[in-house]
Amino acid sequence: MNPKESSSAPEAQEEQGALGDRYERIKAAEQARKALLARRHYSLRLQIYLGFFLVLLFAAGIATALVLTMYQVEDKLRFLEIVNDFMIEIQQARRFEKNYFLYGTNLSDALENVYKAREISNRNAEELNAILGKRSMSPIFPNLEQYESLLEELVALKREDQPGPRHARRKKEIEVALRKHGQKLVSVAQDLIAREKAALSKTILRSRNVHIYALFFLLIFMAANAYLLGSRILGNINRFMKYASRIAAGDFSPITPARSFRDEFTDLALAINQMLLELERREAVLIQSHKMRAVGTLTAGVAHELNNPLNNITLTAHMLLEDYETLTDEERKEMVEDVVKEADRSRDIISNLLDFARESGAQVETLDLKELLEDTIALASNQIKLSGIKIEFKATDHLPRIHGDSQQLRQVFLNLILNAIDASEKGGKIQVLALPADEPNYVAVKVIDFGKGIPEYVLGSIFDPFFTTKAKGKGTGLGLSVSQGIIAKHGGKIRVHSREGMGATFTVTLPVTTLPAEMPGNERTA
Amino acid sequence: MSEEGLDVLLVDDEAIVGKRLKPALTKIGCRVEVFEDPREALERIHQKTFDIVVTDIRMDEIDGMQILEEVREKSPRTKVIMITGYAMMAVAREAMEKGAFDFISKPFKPDDLRKVIARAAEALGSPLDFGFAETKAS
Numbered sequence: 001m002n003p004k005e006s007s008s009a010p011e012a013q014e015e016q017g018a019l020g021d022r023y024e025r026i027k028a029a030e031q032a033r034k035a036l037l038a039r040r041h042y043s044l045r046l047q048i049y050l051g052f053f054l055v056l057l058f059a060a061g062i063a064t065a066l067v068l069t070m071y072q073v074e075d076k077l078r079f080l081e082i083v084n085d086f087m088i089e090i091q092q093a094r095r096f097e098k099n100y101f102l103y104g105t106n107l108s109d110a111l112e113n114v115y116k117a118r119e120i121s122n123r124n125a126e127e128l129n130a131i132l133g134k135r136s137m138s139p140i141f142p143n144l145e146q147y148e149s150l151l152e153e154l155v156a157l158k159r160e161d162q163p164g165p166r167h168a169r170r171k172k173e174i175e176v177a178l179r180k181h182g183q184k185l186v187s188v189a190q191d192l193i194a195r196e197k198a199a200l201s202k203t204i205l206r207s208r209n210v211h212i213y214a215l216f217f218l219l220i221f222m223a224a225n226a227y228l229l230g231s232r233i234l235g236n237i238n239r240f241m242k243y244a245s246r247i248a249a250g251d252f253s254p255i256t257p258a259r260s261f262r263d264e265f266t267d268l269a270l271a272i273n274q275m276l277l278e279l280e281r282r283e284a285v286l287i288q289s290h291k292m293r294a295v296g297t298l299t300a301g302v303a304h305e306l307n308n309p310l311n312n313i314t315l316t317a318h319m320l321l322e323d324y325e326t327l328t329d330e331e332r333k334e335m336v337e338d339v340v341k342e343a344d345r346s347r348d349i350i351s352n353l354l355d356f357a358r359e360s361g362a363q364v365e366t367l368d369l370k371e372l373l374e375d376t377i378a379l380a381s382n383q384i385k386l387s388g389i390k391i392e393f394k395a396t397d398h399l400p401r402i403h404g405d406s407q408q409l410r411q412v413f414l415n416l417i418l419n420a421i422d423a424s425e426k427g428g429k430i431q432v433l434a435l436p437a438d439e440p441n442y443v444a445v446k447v448i449d450f451g452k453g454i455p456e457y458v459l460g461s462i463f464d465p466f467f468t469t470k471a472k473g474k475g476t477g478l479g480l481s482v483s484q485g486i487i488a489k490h491g492g493k494i495r496v497h498s499r500e501g502m503g504a505t506f507t508v509t510l511p512v513t514t515l516p517a518e519m520p521g522n523e524r525t526a
Numbered sequence: 527m528s529e530e531g532l533d534v535l536l537v538d539d540e541a542i543v544g545k546r547l548k549p550a551l552t553k554i555g556c557r558v559e560v561f562e563d564p565r566e567a568l569e570r571i572h573q574k575t576f577d578i579v580v581t582d583i584r585m586d587e588i589d590g591m592q593i594l595e596e597v598r599e600k601s602p603r604t605k606v607i608m609i610t611g612y613a614m615m616a617v618a619r620e621a622m623e624k625g626a627f628d629f630i631s632k633p634f635k636p637d638d639l640r641k642v643i644a645r646a647a648e649a650l651g652s653p654l655d656f657g658f659a660e661t662k663a664s
Binding site: 304307308310311312313314315316318319322323338342385386388 | 540542543545546547549550584589611614632633634635636637
């Protein structure tokens with residue numbers, strides 16, 4: 001393969017890779033969407049409605065039960081009232097009855113009271129029947145009828161007014177019977193009142209218990225419902241908070257189903273997945289535009305550096321033209337060779353930059369950190385020379401390989417080196433070190449400058465987007481923010497350590513690759 | 527200047543510059559000494575007084591400005607011509623303020639430098655026979 005072919009082949013490959021990557025992302029998002037929607041629908045709204053409906057149903061049941069109890073209580077009170085009235089009349093009648101037997105007066109009054117009692121029982125017969133049933137009613141009336149008829153007989157006897165032994169005996173018999181029936185009548189009514197009072201207090205107690213238990217149950221039910229609803233909402237909010245911090249850390253993989261049903265949070269997940277696609281696209285644009293800015297910075301150095309080979313070519317060509325006839329073949333050949341050599345040199349100066357500037361999608365491969373850093377330093381070398389700064393590079397031997405996108409990582413290290421150049425005084429130096437990190441399975445790259453250092457009060461915000469300490473138009477304030485995003489996506493971290501007047505150290509830690517080493521050539525030729 | 531022609535010292539860390547300019551300047555009657563290492567050039571400047579010193583501005587370790595300063599200090603009569611790159615106009619201006627005779631930007635043609643040297647020779651009061659270069663350039 002000649003160099004031309006080999007340089008164009010990976011280009012096509014990379015472009016395909018970029019398209020493929022974007023396609024993969026969209027496909028993953030689409031799969032996530034399908035999986036999210038495939039589940040049974042059980043919305044929060046439904047759970048809320050269901051909870052309230054159950055509470056309503058229960059409350060309605062309790063209310064009905066209470067209303068019914070109240071009717072019962074009312075009935076019983078009414079009954080008691082009737083029986084009480086009845087009893088008062090009977091008692092009055094008995095009092096008159098006694099008076100009659102003792103003093104011979106009030107007999108008609110007694111009969112009147114009995115009529116009144118009878119009227120009460122007749123008037124309320126239906127109600128009494130409804131409450132007592134036929135069976136319990138029966139003992140009242142026979143006694144009342146007998147008592148009434150005995151009194152009537154007594155009145156008749158009195159009207160005859162023929163005192164005689166038969167008369168007196170009959171009066172005595174009636175007195176005994178009257179007393180018996182009267183007592184019976186009173187005791188039945190009293191018994192009835194006592195029974196109904198007991199039943200009434202039982203009903204009131206039941207009603208009170210229903211109140212207490214219903215309240216208790218309602219409390220438990222509502223607490224359980226609130227707990228279920230709350231834990232469902234809070235659990236999901238927590239889950240989405242985790243997603244948010246994951247996304248903030250640069251992981252843009254779509255949200256996949258975590259539960260067996262779908263609800264309003266599923267809609268949120270779908271919206272976030274859509275947002276992720278957009279975010280990723282924008283981040284790619286941001287990284288690319290930031291890269292182009294770095295390329296712009298480097299271009300000044302490259303253009304300046306190009307003057308040297310160009311000057312050599314100009315001088316050589318002009319002298320060749322001027323002295324063509326007088327020069328020996330040997331000298332002419334040497335001059336042409338110089339021109340070729342200087343042209344090659346120009347190409348090398350430019351090609352590294354062009355290689356870096358080329359737009360390409362994320363392509364993850366195993367990388368040799370030392371090689372990557374050497375490439376990056378070469379990229380910045382013109383800038384370093386132009387600034388009159390020295391750069392020292394040291395790498396620990398046999399550093400483990402890392403896994404990542406070489407273009408993006410070069411962009412990060414270039415950014416750190418260019419920042420270090422900006423921070424250094426003319427004639428200063430920068431150190432770049434690659435070594436195993438303090439934590440196992442990580443490697444660290446340190447970019448150290450010996451400039452003014454970073455004041456403590458800005459240290460906290462240097463990774464914020466659009467934060468810059470450089471003069472207007474010199475920096476976008478995106479470099480460290482973009483770098484942090486790239487490193488986070490690689491599972492690493494950027495830290496800064498600086499004291500005013502003592503320079504600054506930026507440390508990038510990256511996880512070492514744990515996958516079996518791939519053959520870098522395979523990807524290219526496949 | 528005991529004999530005909532000018533003593534010229536040329537320093538540029540690009541080897542080809544010296545290699546091509548030496549014959550080009552010799553042709554117009556200069557005695558040219560070429561250095562790639564600015565340190566060696568400085569040593570030579572301290573040994574001998576040149577009529578003209580041509581120096582690149584951007585070199586490692588010792589840059590053209592330092593050579594300019596030392597030459598001006600040692601021999602105010604010596605004309606110093608600075609070679610600059612593009613986008614270094616500020617540096618060129620600074621060199622002029624420090625007493626450089628003129629500057630010339632890379633990339634330049636041999637004749638560009640020859641013309642500046644001819645003017646320097648006139649300023650020194652010993653004009654060069656520049657006919658050869660003039661006819662070639664036209």
